[in-house]
Amino acid sequence: MFGFKKHCPICGMDADESSIKRFRKxxxxxxxxxxxxxxxxxxxxxxxxxxCC
Ligand SMILES: [Zn+2]
Known part of the structure; x- marks a missing residue:
C-alpha cells in the first residue's frame, strides 16, 4: 500500500507510478x-x- 501522494518538486504536479524517479524525488x-x-x-x-562570515 502506498498511502501518500508524491508531487513533482518543480511544478507541484501529482507524480504517480509513471513518474520519473531521480535523486529520490x-x-x-x-x-x-x-x-x-x-x-x-x-x-x-x-x-x-x-x-566569509
Ligand atoms: Zn513537474
Missing part, C-alpha cells in the same frame, strides 16, 4: 528533471565557496 516529466538539475547547478553557483 519523483518528477512528472524529463523537462522537470532538467529544470531541477538547472536549479541545483544555479544554487551551487550562487553560493560562495568557503563562506
Amino acid at each position: 519523483h518528477f512528472c516529466s524529463n523537462t522537470c528533471v532538467e529544470k531541477y538539475l538547472e536549479k541545483k547547478a544555479k544554487e551551487k553557483h550562487d553560493k560562495p565557496r568557503g563562506g
